[in-house]
Amino acid sequence: MRGRVFLQTRPAVTQAPTRSPDTQALDTLTGGAFTAPTSGERTARLREWLQSQPSPEQMQEVFRELSGRDKGAARVVRERLDEIKRSKGQEVIAAEWAQKAQAMLDQPRVNIADAMAWQRDAAKAGAPLSREPLATLRTQIADRIKGIEDLQHRVQVQREAAVLLAQRIEILSTKSWRDAQAAADALRTDVPEWQTQADALVQDPNWASVDARFPPLLDASRTQLQVVWDAFQSALAQAAAADADAAAPLPPVPVWADELRAGRGLPPEAPPKPAKPKADPEQAAKANEALAAAIAKLEQELAQGHGKASSGAAAAVRAALKDHGKQVDEKLSNQAHTLLASAGELEGWQRWRADQLRQELVTKAEDLFETVPPAEGAPEGEAPVRKPRYGGRKMQEQLRALREQWKQVDQGGPPNHALWKRFDHACNEAHKVVEGWLDKVKAEAAEHRATRESLIEEVTAWATANANVPVQDWKAFARQVHQFEARWREAGHLSEKAFAELQPRWKQAIQAAEAPLSTAQKGSLERRHAMIEEAKLLGGAPQLRIDAVKSLQQRWQAEAQSVPLDRRQEQKLWDAFRKPIDEAFQRKTQDRERAASALSERDRAVLEASKALEAANASGDANRIRNAMTALDAALKGQAQARADKDRADAQEQAPSAAPAEAAAPADATAPAEGASSDAAPAEGEPAAPPATPKPTPKPVIAMRGDDRPGMKKTEPAAPMRGGKFGDRRGAPGAGAPGRFGDRDRGGRDARGGGRFGEEDRGPRLGDVAFRAQREALEHAQATLRKLAAQAHGEALTQLLAAWEQRSADQVPSQSELGRSVTPSVRGNWVKALQATPSGDASEALLRLEIAAEAPTPADQMTARRALQLQLLTRRNDPSPVQTWGDDTARVLATAHDAGKARRLQAVLKTLMR
Structure with missing residues (x-):
């Protein structure tokens, strides 16, 4: 409101500017700017006053009086005065260049180059080209x-x-x-x-x-x-x-x-050709050769477009025609005249083409700088800024290419001094960027040289300090040398001359620094080659010694960790070291595979039984899996019977086919032994073979008590020991093979065959293939049975909960489906509970079940569970919840179905019915 009041007094101040420094009049003129309490209000009132376009004399008077009071507020007036000054200067420049442009347009003939130069020169002079006129x-x-x-x-x-x-x-x-x-x-x-x-x-x-x-x-x-x-x-x-x-x-x-x-019916007439005088063949050949050379030169110049050179070549052709015109071939003469006509046309165009190419080069040279318009908010009329388009090296390459192209154009046409001045001026301006870049490169080169020289001195000092000191860690030593080399590579660019001067000094210093490492690497190479020869001897031995191989590998690793080598060289040495050992292990593996491939009849039987068990595992049928496990166990036990048959057959082959006296032999000794061939009987007249000594029956080894305490009888067999963790696996029901961790049972018997301590003899050892096949098949079968049991347990539990929800006793799973943990009496109680009408409360029964299964209880029932646990502690003679979980489940089933109770019952039965 105060500003509006002052604006009402403004018409009274539109008279002539006041010359005297009357502050009251100036305050009235500016709408109260001098009496405003703050600098911000003074500035606002001055801006409002400047919108009325006061005269420059008034603004100068206000600025002179206000600059001593408030420079911040006076800056607004000063900026307006500076703007008026710049605008007056631009008006003068604009009038000058407008006059030049008008004079150019008024001329009947306008030069294109002058017209294009007007805009460029006007922009350089700062003329406001965006303003009228x-x-x-x-x-x-x-x-x-x-x-x-x-x-x-x-x-x-x-x-x-x-x-x-x-x-x-x-x-x-x-x-x-x-x-x-x-x-x-x-x-x-x-x-x-x-x-x-x-x-x-x-x-x-x-x-x-x-x-x-x-x-x-x-x-x-x-x-x-x-x-x-x-x-x-x-x-x-x-x-x-x-x-x-x-x-x-x-x-x-x-x-x-x-x-x-x-x-008209007349024959065609051939135009008579003027007879050419016969010329000397030698002179004609020379004339044709001279003209052909001149023609070839002219063709080359015309193809390249060289104006000056083509003029000289055309003059040479004309001279050759003038001297040898009567002696040259007609075809060659016609070719010469055609080329001369083309050369004449090119001479007429050469100046225009050369100027056109020069104009393109001038444009490229001037485009090396780009004109950046003034930023937004800059004072009006500010001249644009010219910035280089390329850096130093790129600018240098561009200038060289442009000057080379200009030289080529000058060779093909007459010079143009006006275009040359423009081109040379643009190139000189661009070369200033190159000069600045060269100065920077020189400074960087000096800095890089000083850095490299200091690095050489540092390496020399380090080498002198470590010359007589024993090295404990060669890896750290090599790491330090590599760091020196990396610093040398990253020390910056040098000229070829400076690099050639410093490189020998650097090589000498770094070689002296890494001399101890080179000596250590030489000794390490000798030791590694010796270990390679030792590895060849071990690999070529008929029996591979594993302990010697391990020891040799440990020595190699210790050597590799102590003295580092070049990565490629170390890899090659390692390959040479491991090759004979790998070949030896490969031969051993091949021998094992060959031995495994030669399966016996018993191994084939075990393999077939293992494959049948794997097929049963894939079928997912529990009964089929158990039958296949029984068949595999029978195949394993059948080895002992096969060995007994083999021993009996060997004994019969060694027995005589006929007894020397019938009285000394049993009644059935006259018959050939079972399994013996009829050809075993001696021929007539031959002496009978002496009777073979019967093989003694092995005496069973009986484990005796190992003590002599009173009352102990050593003749009694020792009581069987309690099965351990691994022995229980062999004695488990349905198990017909060793467990996962041990291949031997409780008595130390090898699962592949061959017992000890008087235990059952399973026959010869199984091959690796058969043994591994039967072990994996049994492991898969056990895992499948456990999976099927868990699946059946879940299905039975789900079926039981569904029977409770529908109150259908017929849906209760059978005894076999419920498992061994649920007795027939418990199942009967469940059926009766489902047949009866729902009644009662299942809260206490559910708490007992959760205590028995050690399952969590909902938060709202925790107080009741603690109270029940205290009551159970006082009832010492009552059965525990673990013993009565079946009856508790029946009490829950006798109540009405509830979703929350069903979830709690399912959670506990998962554990209790296993």
Whole structure:
């Protein structure tokens, strides 16, 4: 509101500026800026006053008076004064460049290069090109440049069109004159139309501004096309007259003349060729050789587009034709004239092409810097900033490439000093970036050299300090050497000369530093080679000594950990060391596999029984698995019977086939022994074989008591020992093979066969394949049975809970499904509970079941459980919950079904019914 009140007094201050430093008047003028209590309010009132566009004299007076009081508030007025000053300066610059642009546009002839330079120079001078009138003038200049370039392009198009029209006319001269007469109507339209378009180009306002080479080209094309068209019309009219009148002369076109002559019934006449005088073959060969060399040089220059060089080569060809024109071959002469015509055309275009290439190079050189517009919020009229597009090295490469291209262009055309000045100025500006980069590179190179020299001194000092000190840790020593080498690699870039100077000194210092390590590595190599030879001896031995191999490997590891080597070299030595040992173990494995592959009949039986057990495991049928386990156990026990049969057969083979006296032999001794061949009887007249000594029956070994305490009888067998953890597995029901951890049973018997201490003999040892197959099959069978039992237990429990929910006694699982933990009487109580009407409370029964199963109790029942546990402690003679869980379950089943009670009952029965 205060600001609005002061604004009402503002019309009274629109008179002439006050010259005297009257503070009251200035305060009234600025709306109370001088009497405002704070600097922020003064600044706000000054900004509001400046919106009314006061005169510069008033702003200067206010600034002079206020700058001594409040510089922060006076800064607003000073910024406005500076802005007015800059705008006045830009107005002067804009008027100057506007005058230049207008003068350029008023000229009848405008040079494209000058027009393009106006915008660049105006931006450099800081002229506001985005403001009027410079914005309009810049647009007019750009349109003028575009019109001139389009006009020059249209001239080239018209020239090509003239060439195509001339070619059409020339092609018609090679066809029938009637075809040419039919096509003449179209040409009578196209040729005048081309002439009209050419005249329109000349009448264009920008025609005076085109390059000087374009008007002659257009005039030459117009003249050539007119001459060809006039000759064509004259010849065509003469051909039509000759066709109508047989006495009329024939046209000068050979094809048309032959056609008319054939129409008149006359034979065609070949034009007589002027006879060339015979020349000396040697001179003709020299003339052809000289002209061919000049032609080859001209072809090369024309292919490369070199203007100056092509002019000289064309002059050489003309000179050769002038000197040897009468002696050269006609084909070679025609080729020379064709190339001379092409060279003449290239000379006419070479200046334009060279200037075009130079203009492209100038644009590339000037584009090495990019113009960055002023940032947002910058004072208006601030000149744009030019920043380099590339860094030092990239800029240097670009400058070298541009200057090399300029030299090549200068070789192909006359020079252009104006473009050269622009190009050289742009390159010099860009080279300043290269100079700064070179200075930086020199400073970095000096720093890198100092770093490397200090590193050499440090390595030399370190080597001197460690020369006579025994090394305890060679790995730490090698790590320090590697760190020195890494620091040398990362010390920065040097020039080739400086690097060649420092590299020998570095090699000498690092070699002296790692000399102790090299000596230790040499000794380690000798020891490792000796261990490799020892490994070869161990690997080649007929019997592989495992203990010697382990000891040798430990020695190798100790050596490898003590003295480090190069990684590749150490890997090669390790491969050479382990190769003979691996080959020996491989031979041992192959021998074991060969032995395992040669299975006996008993092993095959065990294998077949193991495979049948694996198939039963896959079927998931418990009865089938148990039957297969029984069959496998029978196959294992059948080995003893097979061995007994083999021993009996061996004894019968050793017994005599006939007794020496019938009285001394049993009644059935005359018959051959069972299993013996009838060929075993001695022939007649041969003495009978002496009777074989019968093999004594082995006396069973009986375990005696190992003490001599009073009352103890050693003749009585010792009581069987209590089965341990591993022996119980063999004696478990249904187990027919050793357990997982031990292959021997309680008495020390090997599961593969062969007992001791008088135990049952299972026959010869099983092979590795059969033994492992039967062991894995039994382990899988036991795991499958446990899985099936757990699955059956879960199904039975689920069925029992479903029977409780539906009050259906028929759904109670059978005795076999419930398992051994549930007796028939308990199952009967459950059935009766389900048949009766639901009644009673199951809270105490559930708590007893949870105590028996040691299961958790819901939080709201914990107090009741503690109270029940205290009561149970006082009832010493009552059965515990573990003994009465079946009856407790029946009491729960007798009550009504509840989801929470069912979850609690299921949780405890999972444990109790196992």
